[in-house]
Amino acid sequence: MNTIVDYAKGGVEQVGDVAVAHRSPVSSYENIIAGLLRQKRLKIPVDSSDGVKKQAEAIGIPVSGKSIELLRILSDAQPAGYLSFKGETTHGMISPNYDSRGREKKGTVRFQSVLGGFTIRNGVWLPEAANAIYLAGATGLESKGMGDCHSIPVSKDPEHKLTVIGAISKGDINIAKTHAQHGVRESGGSVASSLTNGQLGNVFAPDSIEGFSGFGKPVELTGNEQPSATFFIPVSYLENPEQAFGAYITDGDITPEQIVNGAGYRAINSRGAVIGEFTKAMEG
Amino acid sequence: MNQNLLPNQFEATPTPEIQAGKKGVEFDFIAWEVELEGVDTATADWAPRTSTLSPDCDDIVFDFDAWEAELEDVDLEEQARLAFDGLLTFETEDEGKTRTISDIKNDIVTFMSNPEIIQMQNMIEYAAVQFAQFCSHNHIGGDSIGDSLSGLFDMGQSLLGEKTHSHDDHHEHDLLGHDEDDEEDEPDGKKKKKKRRR
Numbered sequence: 001m002n003t004i005v006d007y008a009k010g011g012v013e014q015v016g017d018v019a020v021a022h023r024s025p026v027s028s029y030e031n032i033i034a035g036l037l038r039q040k041r042l043k044i045p046v047d048s049s050d051g052v053k054k055q056a057e058a059i060g061i062p063v064s065g066k067s068i069e070l071l072r073i074l075s076d077a078q079p080a081g082y083l084s085f086k087g088e089t090t091h092g093m094i095s096p097n098y099d100s101r102g103r104e105k106k107g108t109v110r111f112q113s114v115l116g117g118f119t120i121r122n123g124v125w126l127p128e129a130a131n132a133i134y135l136a137g138a139t140g141l142e143s144k145g146m147g148d149c150h151s152i153p154v155s156k157d158p159e160h161k162l163t164v165i166g167a168i169s170k171g172d173i174n175i176a177k178t179h180a181q182h183g184v185r186e187s188g189g190s191v192a193s194s195l196t197n198g199q200l201g202n203v204f205a206p207d208s209i210e211g212f213s214g215f216g217k218p219v220e221l222t223g224n225e226q227p228s229a230t231f232f233i234p235v236s237y238l239e240n241p242e243q244a245f246g247a248y249i250t251d252g253d254i255t256p257e258q259i260v261n262g263a264g265y266r267a268i269n270s271r272g273a274v275i276g277e278f279t280k281a282m283e284g
Numbered sequence: 285m286n287q288n289l290l291p292n293q294f295e296a297t298p299t300p301e302i303q304a305g306k307k308g309v310e311f312d313f314i315a316w317e318v319e320l321e322g323v324d325t326a327t328a329d330w331a332p333r334t335s336t337l338s339p340d341c342d343d344i345v346f347d348f349d350a351w352e353a354e355l356e357d358v359d360l361e362e363q364a365r366l367a368f369d370g371l372l373t374f375e376t377e378d379e380g381k382t383r384t385i386s387d388i389k390n391d392i393v394t395f396m397s398n399p400e401i402i403q404m405q406n407m408i409e410y411a412a413v414q415f416a417q418f419c420s421h422n423h424i425g426g427d428s429i430g431d432s433l434s435g436l437f438d439m440g441q442s443l444l445g446e447k448t449h450s451h452d453d454h455h456e457h458d459l460l461g462h463d464e465d466d467e468e469d470e471p472d473g474k475k476k477k478k479k480r481r482r
Binding site: 024029031032035039040042043044045047056065066070089125230 | 370
Protein backbone atom coordinates (compact mmCIF):
# COMPACT_ATOMS: atom_id res chain seq x y z
CA MET A 1 0.00 0.00 0.00
CA ASN A 2 1.34 3.40 -0.93
CA THR A 3 1.23 5.77 2.00
CA ILE A 4 1.74 9.48 2.34
CA VAL A 5 5.19 8.69 3.67
CA ASP A 6 6.05 6.81 0.48
CA TYR A 7 4.62 9.74 -1.45
CA ALA A 8 6.79 12.20 0.44
CA LYS A 9 9.93 10.17 -0.14
CA GLY A 10 9.53 10.93 -3.84
CA GLY A 11 10.04 14.59 -3.05
CA VAL A 12 12.77 14.29 -0.45
CA GLU A 13 15.55 13.98 -3.00
CA GLN A 14 14.37 17.08 -4.85
CA VAL A 15 14.19 19.07 -1.65
CA GLY A 16 17.72 18.11 -0.72
CA ASP A 17 19.36 18.10 2.68
CA VAL A 18 17.72 19.81 5.57
CA ALA A 19 19.17 20.46 8.97
CA VAL A 20 18.11 18.21 11.80
CA ALA A 21 17.24 19.74 15.12
CA HIS A 22 19.57 19.05 17.98
CA ARG A 23 17.68 16.78 20.30
CA SER A 24 18.55 15.07 23.50
CA PRO A 25 19.22 11.37 23.17
CA VAL A 26 15.93 9.59 23.47
CA SER A 27 17.19 7.58 26.41
CA SER A 28 17.28 10.83 28.37
CA TYR A 29 13.50 10.86 28.49
CA GLU A 30 13.16 7.38 29.88
CA ASN A 31 13.01 8.44 33.52
CA ILE A 32 10.32 10.98 32.67
CA ILE A 33 8.30 8.40 30.75
CA ALA A 34 8.73 5.91 33.57
CA GLY A 35 7.56 8.56 36.03
CA LEU A 36 4.43 9.16 33.99
CA LEU A 37 3.74 5.45 33.75
CA ARG A 38 3.64 5.33 37.55
CA GLN A 39 0.81 7.85 37.67
CA LYS A 40 -2.84 7.01 38.16
CA ARG A 41 -4.26 5.56 34.97
CA LEU A 42 -7.50 7.10 33.85
CA LYS A 43 -9.99 4.61 32.46
CA ILE A 44 -11.63 5.87 29.33
CA PRO A 45 -14.69 4.09 27.96
CA VAL A 46 -14.40 3.36 24.27
CA ASP A 47 -17.02 2.20 21.80
CA SER A 48 -16.09 -0.62 19.53
CA SER A 49 -17.11 -1.37 15.99
CA ASP A 50 -17.91 -4.91 17.08
CA GLY A 51 -20.33 -3.53 19.65
CA VAL A 52 -18.31 -4.49 22.71
CA LYS A 53 -17.57 -1.73 25.23
CA LYS A 54 -13.88 -1.45 25.97
CA GLN A 55 -11.55 0.72 27.99
CA ALA A 56 -8.40 2.62 27.19
CA GLU A 57 -5.96 4.09 29.65
CA ALA A 58 -4.38 7.52 29.69
CA ILE A 59 -2.38 9.74 31.99
CA GLY A 60 -3.75 13.22 32.55
CA ILE A 61 -1.55 16.31 32.85
CA PRO A 62 -3.44 19.48 33.83
CA VAL A 63 -1.90 22.43 32.04
CA SER A 64 -1.19 24.49 35.12
CA GLY A 65 1.20 24.78 38.04
CA LYS A 66 4.12 22.39 38.04
CA SER A 67 2.70 20.56 35.03
CA ILE A 68 3.97 23.30 32.77
CA GLU A 69 7.49 22.45 33.83
CA LEU A 70 6.83 18.79 33.06
CA LEU A 71 5.35 19.64 29.68
CA ARG A 72 8.29 21.87 28.90
CA ILE A 73 10.66 19.00 29.61
CA LEU A 74 8.50 16.61 27.63
CA SER A 75 8.24 19.05 24.72
CA ASP A 76 11.77 18.23 23.57
CA ALA A 77 10.67 14.61 23.17
CA GLN A 78 7.58 15.80 21.20
CA PRO A 79 4.94 13.52 22.72
CA ALA A 80 1.69 12.95 20.88
CA GLY A 81 -1.49 13.14 22.89
CA TYR A 82 -4.82 14.83 23.28
CA LEU A 83 -5.44 18.39 24.34
CA SER A 84 -8.75 19.06 25.98
CA PHE A 85 -9.39 22.77 25.91
CA LYS A 86 -12.50 24.92 25.67
CA GLY A 87 -14.76 21.93 25.22
CA GLU A 88 -12.77 20.40 22.38
CA THR A 89 -10.40 17.48 22.41
CA THR A 90 -7.85 17.43 19.61
CA HIS A 91 -5.06 15.10 18.72
CA GLY A 92 -1.58 16.46 18.20
CA MET A 93 1.94 16.75 19.46
CA ILE A 94 3.60 18.97 22.01
CA SER A 95 6.52 20.93 20.66
CA PRO A 96 9.22 23.08 22.20
CA ASN A 97 8.49 26.76 22.04
CA TYR A 98 11.42 28.74 20.73
CA ASP A 99 11.29 32.13 19.14
CA SER A 100 10.80 32.21 15.40
CA ARG A 101 14.51 31.77 14.76
CA GLY A 102 15.02 28.89 17.17
CA ARG A 103 17.26 30.89 19.46
CA GLU A 104 15.49 31.66 22.74
CA LYS A 105 13.41 29.03 24.45
CA LYS A 106 10.21 30.30 26.02
CA GLY A 107 8.79 29.08 29.30
CA THR A 108 5.63 27.92 27.57
CA VAL A 109 5.01 24.98 25.25
CA ARG A 110 3.07 24.59 22.05
CA PHE A 111 0.53 22.03 20.95
CA GLN A 112 0.33 21.36 17.22
CA SER A 113 -2.86 19.59 16.23
CA VAL A 114 -3.39 17.50 13.16
CA LEU A 115 -6.57 17.17 11.13
CA GLY A 116 -7.56 13.53 11.38
CA GLY A 117 -5.23 11.47 13.30
CA PHE A 118 -5.33 8.45 15.45
CA THR A 119 -6.58 4.95 15.46
CA ILE A 120 -7.33 2.20 17.87
CA ARG A 121 -6.97 -1.05 16.05
CA ASN A 122 -7.35 -4.41 17.70
CA GLY A 123 -7.24 -2.72 21.04
CA VAL A 124 -3.95 -0.91 20.46
CA TRP A 125 -4.32 2.84 20.79
CA LEU A 126 -1.59 4.54 18.80
CA PRO A 127 -1.31 7.47 16.44
CA GLU A 128 -1.60 6.62 12.79
CA ALA A 129 1.95 6.27 11.57
CA ALA A 130 1.68 8.81 8.78
CA ASN A 131 0.11 11.39 11.05
CA ALA A 132 2.73 10.80 13.72
CA ILE A 133 5.54 11.33 11.24
CA TYR A 134 3.99 14.52 9.88
CA LEU A 135 3.40 15.83 13.37
CA ALA A 136 6.98 14.97 14.27
CA GLY A 137 8.11 16.91 11.22
CA ALA A 138 5.88 19.89 11.97
CA THR A 139 6.91 20.10 15.62
CA GLY A 140 10.54 19.42 14.76
CA LEU A 141 10.50 22.66 12.80
CA GLU A 142 10.12 24.44 16.12
CA SER A 143 13.09 22.88 17.84
CA LYS A 144 16.22 24.63 18.91
CA GLY A 145 18.11 26.14 16.00
CA MET A 146 15.35 25.62 13.45
CA GLY A 147 14.05 28.56 11.47
CA ASP A 148 17.30 30.46 11.63
CA CYS A 149 18.90 31.68 8.44
CA HIS A 150 22.13 32.84 9.97
CA SER A 151 23.58 29.86 11.75
CA ILE A 152 22.03 27.51 9.18
CA PRO A 153 22.19 28.27 5.46
CA VAL A 154 18.73 29.08 4.11
CA SER A 155 19.05 26.22 1.70
CA LYS A 156 19.34 23.79 4.60
CA ASP A 157 16.69 25.16 6.92
CA PRO A 158 13.45 23.16 6.64
CA GLU A 159 11.22 26.08 7.64
CA HIS A 160 12.67 28.36 4.97
CA LYS A 161 12.33 25.62 2.37
CA LEU A 162 8.70 25.05 3.25
CA THR A 163 8.09 28.78 3.02
CA VAL A 164 9.43 28.77 -0.54
CA ILE A 165 7.17 25.85 -1.38
CA GLY A 166 4.23 27.72 0.15
CA ALA A 167 5.04 30.90 -1.74
CA ILE A 168 5.11 29.03 -5.03
CA SER A 169 1.85 27.27 -4.22
CA LYS A 170 0.17 30.66 -3.89
CA GLY A 171 2.03 32.25 -6.77
CA ASP A 172 3.27 34.91 -4.37
CA ILE A 173 7.04 34.79 -4.20
CA ASN A 174 7.03 37.77 -1.81
CA ILE A 175 6.11 35.31 0.92
CA ALA A 176 9.54 33.76 0.42
CA LYS A 177 11.43 36.99 -0.18
CA THR A 178 10.14 38.53 3.03
CA HIS A 179 10.71 35.32 5.03
CA ALA A 180 7.07 35.60 6.08
CA GLN A 181 7.24 32.54 8.32
CA HIS A 182 9.04 34.48 11.04
CA GLY A 183 6.03 36.80 11.39
CA VAL A 184 3.63 33.88 11.35
CA ARG A 185 5.43 32.22 14.22
CA GLU A 186 5.80 35.43 16.18
CA SER A 187 2.02 35.85 16.03
CA GLY A 188 1.44 32.35 17.42
CA GLY A 189 1.04 30.39 14.20
CA SER A 190 3.21 27.62 12.83
CA VAL A 191 4.64 27.02 9.39
CA ALA A 192 2.81 23.70 9.13
CA SER A 193 -0.61 25.15 9.96
CA SER A 194 0.00 28.17 7.73
CA LEU A 195 0.63 25.86 4.79
CA THR A 196 -2.76 24.33 5.56
CA ASN A 197 -4.85 27.45 6.15
CA GLY A 198 -3.40 29.36 3.20
CA GLN A 199 -1.55 32.01 5.18
CA LEU A 200 1.85 30.91 3.85
CA GLY A 201 0.58 28.69 1.08
CA ASN A 202 -1.88 26.10 -0.13
CA VAL A 203 0.23 23.01 0.32
CA PHE A 204 -1.57 20.62 2.64
CA ALA A 205 -4.97 22.05 1.76
CA PRO A 206 -7.45 22.56 0.15
CA ASP A 207 -6.57 19.25 -1.51
CA SER A 208 -5.51 16.55 0.88
CA ILE A 209 -2.28 14.73 0.08
CA GLU A 210 -2.77 11.00 -0.08
CA GLY A 211 -5.43 11.26 2.58
CA PHE A 212 -3.44 13.58 4.83
CA SER A 213 -5.54 16.69 5.34
CA GLY A 214 -3.11 18.95 7.06
CA PHE A 215 -2.44 20.62 10.37
CA GLY A 216 -4.67 22.49 12.76
CA LYS A 217 -3.99 25.75 14.54
CA PRO A 218 -1.29 25.49 17.19
CA VAL A 219 -2.04 26.43 20.78
CA GLU A 220 0.50 28.05 23.04
CA LEU A 221 0.11 26.64 26.53
CA THR A 222 1.05 29.02 29.29
CA GLY A 223 -0.52 27.32 32.29
CA ASN A 224 -2.97 30.18 32.76
CA GLU A 225 -5.60 28.93 30.34
CA GLN A 226 -9.18 29.77 31.19
CA PRO A 227 -10.96 27.42 31.36
CA SER A 228 -8.10 25.15 32.28
CA ALA A 229 -6.69 22.77 29.71
CA THR A 230 -5.63 19.16 30.18
CA PHE A 231 -3.18 17.14 28.13
CA PHE A 232 -3.76 13.40 28.03
CA ILE A 233 -1.15 10.87 26.99
CA PRO A 234 -2.47 7.38 26.36
CA VAL A 235 -0.54 4.75 28.30
CA SER A 236 0.08 2.89 25.02
CA TYR A 237 1.85 6.01 23.69
CA LEU A 238 4.15 6.02 26.70
CA GLU A 239 4.85 2.33 26.27
CA ASN A 240 5.64 2.76 22.57
CA PRO A 241 7.46 6.08 22.29
CA GLU A 242 9.02 5.10 18.98
CA GLN A 243 5.53 5.42 17.55
CA ALA A 244 4.19 8.39 19.49
CA PHE A 245 7.07 10.68 20.43
CA GLY A 246 8.43 12.83 17.64
CA ALA A 247 12.00 12.71 18.91
CA TYR A 248 11.93 8.92 18.59
CA ILE A 249 10.36 8.78 15.15
CA THR A 250 12.63 8.17 12.22
CA ASP A 251 12.47 6.25 9.01
CA GLY A 252 15.95 5.08 8.31
CA ASP A 253 17.96 7.97 6.94
CA ILE A 254 15.00 10.25 6.38
CA THR A 255 13.89 12.62 9.11
CA PRO A 256 10.29 13.72 9.71
CA GLU A 257 11.31 17.29 8.75
CA GLN A 258 12.45 15.98 5.36
CA ILE A 259 9.21 14.03 5.00
CA VAL A 260 7.12 17.18 5.51
CA ASN A 261 9.30 19.09 3.03
CA GLY A 262 9.22 16.22 0.52
CA ALA A 263 5.44 15.94 0.68
CA GLY A 264 5.06 19.69 0.22
CA TYR A 265 7.38 19.63 -2.77
CA ARG A 266 5.56 16.76 -4.41
CA ALA A 267 2.14 18.21 -3.71
CA ILE A 268 2.75 21.47 -5.52
CA ASN A 269 4.92 19.84 -8.17
CA SER A 270 2.07 17.50 -9.04
CA ARG A 271 -0.17 20.56 -9.38
CA GLY A 272 2.13 21.87 -12.06
CA ALA A 273 4.37 24.23 -10.10
CA VAL A 274 8.00 24.50 -11.09
CA ILE A 275 10.30 24.87 -8.13
CA GLY A 276 13.61 26.53 -8.64
CA GLU A 277 16.55 26.85 -6.35
CA PHE A 278 15.53 27.57 -2.79
CA THR A 279 18.12 30.11 -1.84
CA LYS A 280 17.42 32.23 -4.92
CA ALA A 281 13.73 32.29 -4.10
CA MET A 282 14.51 33.61 -0.64
CA GLU A 283 16.99 36.18 -1.91
CA GLY A 284 14.74 37.34 -4.73
CA MET B 285 14.12 2.07 16.46
CA ASN B 286 11.52 1.54 13.84
CA GLN B 287 13.03 1.67 10.39
CA ASN B 288 10.04 1.19 8.18
CA LEU B 289 7.06 3.24 9.19
CA LEU B 290 3.84 2.19 7.61
CA PRO B 291 0.45 2.89 9.12
CA ASN B 292 -0.25 0.52 11.95
CA GLN B 293 2.62 -1.77 11.16
CA PHE B 294 4.91 -0.64 13.92
CA GLU B 295 6.67 -3.03 16.17
CA ALA B 296 4.55 -2.68 19.27
CA THR B 297 7.12 -3.61 21.86
CA PRO B 298 7.55 -1.32 24.85
CA THR B 299 11.14 -0.36 25.49
CA PRO B 300 12.39 -2.56 28.36
CA GLU B 301 14.43 0.26 29.83
CA ILE B 302 11.39 2.47 29.98
CA GLN B 303 9.28 -0.17 31.67
CA ALA B 304 12.04 -0.74 34.15
CA GLY B 305 12.23 2.97 34.86
CA LYS B 306 15.89 3.22 33.88
CA LYS B 307 17.44 6.65 34.31
CA GLY B 308 18.46 8.77 31.38
CA VAL B 309 21.98 8.84 30.02
CA GLU B 310 24.43 11.00 31.91
CA PHE B 311 26.25 13.60 29.91
CA ASP B 312 28.91 16.10 30.92
CA PHE B 313 27.50 19.29 29.46
CA ILE B 314 30.05 21.56 31.01
CA ALA B 315 32.86 19.73 29.25
CA TRP B 316 30.87 19.73 26.07
CA GLU B 317 30.15 23.47 26.22
CA VAL B 318 33.83 24.13 26.81
CA GLU B 319 34.62 21.99 23.80
CA LEU B 320 32.04 23.78 21.71
CA GLU B 321 33.45 27.23 22.38
CA GLY B 322 35.18 28.57 19.35
CA VAL B 323 33.22 26.43 16.96
CA ASP B 324 31.72 28.53 14.22
CA THR B 325 28.23 27.13 13.80
CA ALA B 326 27.87 28.81 10.42
CA THR B 327 30.62 26.67 8.97
CA ALA B 328 30.31 23.68 11.23
CA ASP B 329 28.87 20.52 9.82
CA TRP B 330 25.49 21.51 11.05
CA ALA B 331 23.04 19.07 12.45
CA PRO B 332 24.36 15.57 12.22
CA ARG B 333 21.78 12.98 11.27
CA THR B 334 21.60 11.66 14.80
CA SER B 335 22.14 14.34 17.35
CA THR B 336 23.27 13.17 20.74
CA LEU B 337 24.03 16.55 22.21
CA SER B 338 21.66 19.01 23.68
CA PRO B 339 22.19 21.89 26.04
CA ASP B 340 18.71 21.20 27.38
CA CYS B 341 19.57 17.81 28.81
CA ASP B 342 20.10 19.21 32.27
CA ASP B 343 16.35 19.95 32.33
CA ILE B 344 15.55 16.27 32.34
CA VAL B 345 14.95 15.96 36.01
CA PHE B 346 11.45 16.37 37.37
CA ASP B 347 10.08 16.23 40.87
CA PHE B 348 7.21 13.83 40.39
CA ASP B 349 6.41 13.74 44.13
CA ALA B 350 5.69 17.46 44.28
CA TRP B 351 3.69 17.22 41.10
CA GLU B 352 1.62 14.31 42.37
CA ALA B 353 0.88 16.23 45.57
CA GLU B 354 -0.37 19.12 43.47
CA LEU B 355 -2.63 16.78 41.51
CA GLU B 356 -4.41 15.45 44.58
CA ASP B 357 -7.15 18.05 44.36
CA VAL B 358 -7.67 17.62 40.64
CA ASP B 359 -10.44 15.32 39.46
CA LEU B 360 -8.68 13.98 36.40
CA GLU B 361 -11.15 11.09 36.05
CA GLU B 362 -13.96 13.55 35.48
CA GLN B 363 -11.86 15.62 33.10
CA ALA B 364 -11.01 12.49 31.11
CA ARG B 365 -14.67 11.51 31.00
CA LEU B 366 -15.60 14.91 29.62
CA ALA B 367 -12.69 15.02 27.19
CA PHE B 368 -13.21 11.63 25.64
CA ASP B 369 -16.96 11.24 25.86
CA GLY B 370 -17.92 9.57 22.57
CA LEU B 371 -14.61 10.46 20.96
CA LEU B 372 -12.92 7.11 20.69
CA THR B 373 -13.94 4.04 18.78
CA PHE B 374 -12.07 0.82 18.54
CA GLU B 375 -11.77 -0.51 15.04
CA THR B 376 -11.99 -4.24 14.81
CA GLU B 377 -9.90 -5.97 12.20
CA ASP B 378 -11.60 -6.41 8.81
CA GLU B 379 -9.38 -9.23 7.69
CA GLY B 380 -11.23 -12.48 7.28
CA LYS B 381 -14.61 -10.81 7.38
CA THR B 382 -16.70 -11.88 4.40
CA ARG B 383 -18.77 -9.18 2.78
CA THR B 384 -22.26 -10.22 1.83
CA ILE B 385 -24.10 -9.43 -1.42
CA SER B 386 -26.29 -7.16 0.65
CA ASP B 387 -23.20 -5.21 1.84
CA ILE B 388 -22.10 -4.70 -1.75
CA LYS B 389 -25.59 -3.66 -2.90
CA ASN B 390 -25.75 -1.14 -0.11
CA ASP B 391 -22.39 0.25 -1.17
CA ILE B 392 -23.62 0.56 -4.76
CA VAL B 393 -26.78 2.38 -3.69
CA THR B 394 -24.68 4.76 -1.60
CA PHE B 395 -22.25 5.27 -4.46
CA MET B 396 -24.95 5.91 -7.05
CA SER B 397 -26.79 8.39 -4.84
CA ASN B 398 -23.69 10.56 -4.54
CA PRO B 399 -24.55 13.91 -6.21
CA GLU B 400 -21.22 13.93 -8.04
CA ILE B 401 -21.92 10.51 -9.51
CA ILE B 402 -25.43 11.60 -10.53
CA GLN B 403 -23.95 14.65 -12.21
CA MET B 404 -21.38 12.51 -13.98
CA GLN B 405 -24.07 10.13 -15.15
CA ASN B 406 -26.07 13.03 -16.56
CA MET B 407 -22.98 14.25 -18.42
CA ILE B 408 -22.34 10.81 -19.89
CA GLU B 409 -25.96 10.57 -21.02
CA TYR B 410 -25.74 14.01 -22.59
CA ALA B 411 -22.54 13.03 -24.43
CA ALA B 412 -24.17 9.79 -25.62
CA VAL B 413 -27.17 11.64 -27.03
CA GLN B 414 -24.93 14.15 -28.77
CA PHE B 415 -22.87 11.33 -30.23
CA ALA B 416 -25.91 9.41 -31.48
CA GLN B 417 -27.31 12.58 -33.08
CA PHE B 418 -23.98 13.25 -34.73
CA CYS B 419 -23.86 9.71 -36.15
CA SER B 420 -27.44 9.91 -37.30
CA HIS B 421 -26.86 13.28 -38.98
CA ASN B 422 -23.83 11.91 -40.82
CA HIS B 423 -25.53 8.63 -41.69
CA ILE B 424 -23.10 6.57 -39.69
CA GLY B 425 -24.50 3.27 -38.55
CA GLY B 426 -23.81 1.64 -35.23
CA ASP B 427 -22.08 -1.32 -36.90
CA SER B 428 -19.35 0.81 -38.45
CA ILE B 429 -18.29 2.62 -35.27
CA GLY B 430 -16.32 -0.10 -33.59
CA ASP B 431 -16.68 -1.84 -30.27
CA SER B 432 -15.23 0.92 -28.11
CA LEU B 433 -17.88 3.46 -29.12
CA SER B 434 -20.79 1.23 -29.95
CA GLY B 435 -21.85 1.20 -26.28
CA LEU B 436 -22.02 4.98 -26.23
CA PHE B 437 -23.92 4.95 -29.54
CA ASP B 438 -26.44 2.40 -28.25
CA MET B 439 -26.94 4.40 -25.08
CA GLY B 440 -27.50 7.56 -27.11
CA GLN B 441 -29.95 5.83 -29.41
CA SER B 442 -31.84 4.42 -26.50
CA LEU B 443 -32.01 7.79 -24.76
CA LEU B 444 -33.10 9.46 -27.99
CA GLY B 445 -35.82 6.85 -28.34
CA GLU B 446 -37.04 7.52 -24.83
CA LYS B 447 -36.96 11.20 -25.49
CA THR B 448 -39.01 10.78 -28.68
CA HIS B 449 -41.55 8.59 -26.92
CA SER B 450 -41.78 10.96 -24.08
CA HIS B 451 -42.28 13.83 -26.45
CA ASP B 452 -44.97 11.85 -28.37
CA ASP B 453 -46.73 11.02 -25.14
CA HIS B 454 -46.86 14.59 -24.09
CA HIS B 455 -47.99 15.70 -27.51
CA GLU B 456 -50.81 13.15 -27.61
CA HIS B 457 -51.91 13.92 -24.11
CA ASP B 458 -51.83 17.58 -24.72
CA LEU B 459 -54.06 17.13 -27.72
CA LEU B 460 -56.48 15.07 -25.72
CA GLY B 461 -56.31 17.40 -22.84
CA HIS B 462 -55.54 14.48 -20.51
CA ASP B 463 -52.64 13.39 -18.47
CA GLU B 464 -51.05 9.96 -18.69
CA ASP B 465 -52.87 8.65 -15.68
CA ASP B 466 -56.19 10.11 -16.63
CA GLU B 467 -59.08 7.75 -16.53
CA GLU B 468 -61.52 7.00 -19.34
CA ASP B 469 -65.11 6.01 -18.99
CA GLU B 470 -66.00 2.54 -20.08
CA PRO B 471 -69.33 1.83 -21.66
CA ASP B 472 -70.42 0.05 -18.49
CA GLY B 473 -69.71 3.22 -16.51
CA LYS B 474 -66.63 1.78 -14.84
CA LYS B 475 -63.39 3.64 -14.92
CA LYS B 476 -60.33 2.19 -16.53
CA LYS B 477 -56.74 3.26 -16.34
CA LYS B 478 -55.04 4.33 -19.48
CA LYS B 479 -51.96 2.21 -20.24
CA ARG B 480 -48.55 3.76 -20.16
CA ARG B 481 -46.54 3.60 -23.35
CA ARG B 482 -42.96 2.76 -22.67
